[in-house]
Amino acid sequence: MRKDILLFYIAIISISSSQLYLEVSLTRIFSITQGYHWAFLVVGLALLGSGLSGTCLVFRKGLYKNKGIEHLRVLSIIYPLSIILAYLEITLLQFDPYVMPWSRVQFLFFFLNLTSFLVPFFFSGLIISLSLILFSERHSTLYCMTFIGSSIGSIITLFLIPITDEFGAILVCALLGFLSSILLCRDDPKYYTISSVLFLFSLYVLIYRPFNIPLKLSPYKDMAQILRLPDTEILETHRNVNSRIDIVESPTIRYAPGLSYKYRGRPPSGLGLTVDGENLRGIITSNHFTDYLPQTVVYLLKETPEVLIIEPVGGLDLMLAMNRGVKNINVLFEDPVQIDILKRYLHDTSQVNFIVEHPRVYLSQSRELFDIIHFPLGESFYVITSGSYSLKENYIYTVEGFKSSYSRLNPDGMLLFTRWLQRPPTEELKLFNIILTGLRELGIGDPENRIVAFRSLNTMTFIVKKGDLIYKEIEIIKRFTGSMSFDFVFLDGLTPIEANRYNVLPDDIYYRYFQELFYNSNFSDIYPFRIDPPRDDKPFFFHFFKIDQIDAILKNWGHTWQPFGGAGYIVIMTVLSLIILISFIFIILPFLIDKTKPPKTYRVSNFSFYFFIIGLAYMFVEIPIMQRLILYLGKPVYSFSLTLSLLLIFSGIGSSLAIRLKKCPVLFILGSILLLLSFLISSVIEKTLGYPFYCRVIISTVMIGLSGFLMGMPFPLALEKAKGHSVDIIPWCWAINGFASVLSSFLSTILAIHIGFTAILAIGGTLYLLAGLILTLTPDKRNEQDVS
Incomplete structure (x- = not known):
């Protein structure tokens, strides 16, 4: 028996x-096929x-009341088969969300894709919820096993995704x-044989x-577009948990953003790379054109500088520095694969010091000062009005990120930024x-004396000096921009005539808007796009959407080529809302229609509110903590798995001990700790970001450990009470909790854009306090008024 x-x-x-593991894999697949935001x-x-599995068990009680063990075995075989079938469906019937205004077929494909993703999770949820009912006397231990299994799944992604x-x-x-099916079916020869054969066949494949x-x-991905061209092929593919990198060879690849039209030659062609099929950038192996790039100017201002270049993907900005004869070059990448690519394809890089670390972590840890810190273009050109990248976090382009890099400059050192x-x-x-915000917060009252901005045909370059720009430096910049026909956008004392000389615009909106932003503190509020400075708590640099844009977007819906007509953000929000609506229809609506199914009395109904609240609360805590600690720990490939596995392991331990601690005010302690953590987490991260990695892991474990331990208890604690009323309440509670989790997974991300991760964490703590109050008011035992 044991x-x-x-x-x-x-x-x-x-x-x-x-x-x-399936969840992580599908996230990667969606990032590659459709884009980061769809993941x-x-x-x-x-x-x-x-959640749907809980609803199914409420309406199909025969699944556990008649031959429950046999149904469990059948489901364990169906679940892995559904995974393979789902993958086949999404590869054969790929939907295109941006032609939905014209094509009804795409709505069908979209529905089929959603269904194919949904089915495996429905069956896995059915197996777990059915197990909780069949073995309700061991529910806290079973719930613990789900946490342990999930933590193992998050760890094995580190090892398996890069090699498959x-x-x-x-x-x-x-x-x-x-494998699970083999274990569950070992006493049934028929099902055992089927599961063993399928296991061996899958292993063979x-x-x-x-x-x-x-x-x-x-079709909107850079990779998909370039593969349509003749003589184009993929030479190499590299994978890790965060990305897939493809190296492409094509005679059409020519990469030199911002190149002056004074250059009379042809940029080299041949090699390029994409990340998740996007952001095509050339791998630069020749330097005969680099003197005509806007970035060159900073090397005219500094002799023998100490240079730090942040993630020069493809090597363009590294090649520029090498061509200028710089001897002390430091190149920083999060992804070691990018370094390996540069070492193999670029000529002599022996004088380059390559560093693998998150830029923010390195800038906080390093005691070294630099004369130039260069932030190259990290993305392909995005049509910003699409809003499709609103959900993409970026911790480099935040006020805290700017101040961190500014502090690592030598006296008279310079930051160099390039943007589209x-x-x-x-x-x-x-x-x-x-x-501007960063300089002013550092106590610099005259930031205009330290900033220069100028534009080429398709890029804008910023120079920010640690100290006032002197006359000689300004003259060098003016001579360079004049010789290359680049136009000034911002410079102290700049006049409209001086700003619009070469790439002449009928209305120089760049000069005008920069002046208005500098002198008008309310300009961000009245500008049609969101341009307020992002913070670490809201690190969404590419979020430009304002609610005022909706009218214009809807008027153009179906009349412009999406996502290039401005509806990308609306498409994302519509799809997320659709998932929530589907959740309501299939999880909650059946109970509203068939009123004989859900519990009736107010005492039992308390469980409905309780499980709904803890479903909201868990994701409201998990997502903010993971986001903040991914920056804190650096090395996102590892920190994501470490953070998630620690949270799940501690939650599992808490779940297994929940019944023993049922007399403790667990939820009130948990809510109080989370509220305290929401006030402290930002300052803790800021003050200890420069600590060694092992110290940050210990601090993270402390923050995650106690919270995660207590977060594993609310579900089994309430389930123990629910059993006192009726075992039939268990699937109902599971369904309600699932619906709330769907809602919170989207709400926490969308709300974080507007109010920040810290506020989301505080809401999570408050919800746990409310759940504690509800559980306290709910009696332990069923009485004659309670009806199942």
């Missing part, structure tokens, strides 16, 4: 590992599937599911790969706002 229970626990761990759907769909392609990752998820099913990229030139101005204005 062995049977142990094997059953291992099966639950395997299912939970597969579920989380948020996966989290919601996973939670929706889990997307189809291989799906097969690994299926293998974990079939994974190892020997007799066939492959590659992904199809969105947008029309209307957006990212240029937002960066200018970051610079």
Whole structure:
């Protein structure tokens, strides 16, 4: 009996590992095929599937009251099969969200894609919720096993995703599911044989790969577009948890953003790279044109400088520094694969000091000072009005990020930024706002004496000096911009005539808007796009959307080519809202229609509110903590898995001990700790970001450990009370909790854009306090008035 229970626990761990690994894999697949912002759907769909399983069990009580163990075995075989079928469906029927205004077929494809993602999570949720009912006397231990399994799933992503392609990752998820099925079916020869054969066949396909099913990229991806051209091929593909990097060879790749039209030659062609199929940048192996780039000017101002270049993907800005004869070059990347690429494709890089670290962590840790810190273009040109990248975090372009880099400059050192030139101005204005805000917060009362901005045909360059610009430096900059036909946008004492000389505009909106932003403190509020400076608590540099834009967007809907007509953000919000609506229809609405199913009395209904609140609260705590600690720990490939696994492990431990601590005011303690953490987390991160990695891991473990330990208790504590009323309440509670989790997974992200992660964390703490009050007012035992 003891062995049977142990094997059953291992099966639950395997299912939970597969579920989380599938979630991460689908997130990566969605990032590659559609884009980073669409990956948020996966989290919601996973939670929706889990919630639907609870609704199913409420309406189909026969699943657990008649032959419950047999149904569990059948479901354990169906689950991994559904993973493979879902992958086949999304590769064969890829939807295009931006042609939905014209094509009804795309709505069908979209629905089929959502369904295919949803089904595996529905079956895995059904297995776990069915297990909680069948073995309700062990519910706290089973709940603990789901946390442990999920933590294992988050850890194995570190090792498996970099060495498998997307189809291989799906097969690994299926293998974990079939392993669970083997354990659950060991006493039934028929089902045991089926699960064993499927396990061995999947293992054979994974190892020997007799066939492959590659992904199809969105037609808007850079990779998809360039592969349509003749003589184009993918030379190499590298993978890690965060990204897929492809090296492409094509005679059409020519990469020199901002190049002066005074240059009479041709930029070199041949090699380029993309990250998740986007941001195509050339791998620069020749330097004969680099003197004509806007960035060159800073090297005319400094002799023998100590230079730090932040993530020069493709090597353009590194090649420029090398061409200028700089001897002390430091290049910083988060991803070591990017360094390996530069070392292999660029000529002699022996004088370059390559560093692997998150830029913010390195700038906080390093005691070294630099003469030049260069922030190159890190993205392809985005049509900012699309709003499709609003949900993308960036901790470099925040006020805190600017101040951190500014503090690492030598006296008279310079920051160099390059951004795309947008029309209307957006990212240029937002960066200018970051610079002004950062300088003013550092106590610099005359920032205009330290800033220069000028534009080429398609880029804008910013120079920020640690100290006032002197006459000689200004003259060098003027001679350079004049010789290259670059136009000034901001310089102390600049006149409109001086600003619009070469790339002449009928209305020089760049000069005008920069002047208005500098002199008018209310300009950000009245500007049609959001250009207020982002903070670490709201690190959304590419979020430019304002609610006032909705009328114009809806008027153009269907009349302009999406996402280039400005509706990208609306599409994202519409899809997220649709997922929430589907959750309501399939989880809550059936109970409103069939009023014989849900519990009736106010005492039992308390559980509905309680499980809804803790479903909201968990994600409201998990997402802010993970976001803040990913910056804090650096190395996002590892910190994501470390943070998530620690949270899940401690939650699992808390779940297993919940019943023993049921007399303690757990939820009130938890809510109080989270409220305190919301006030302290920003200052703790800021003051200790420069600590060694092991110290930051210890501090993170302390922050996660106590919170995670207590967060694992609310669900089993209430489930123990619910059993006193009726075991039939369990699937109802599971469904309500699932719906709330779907809602909170989206709300926490969207609200963070507007009010910040710290506020979301504080809301989570308040919700736990409210849940504690509800649980306290709910009696332990069922009485004659309670009806199941």
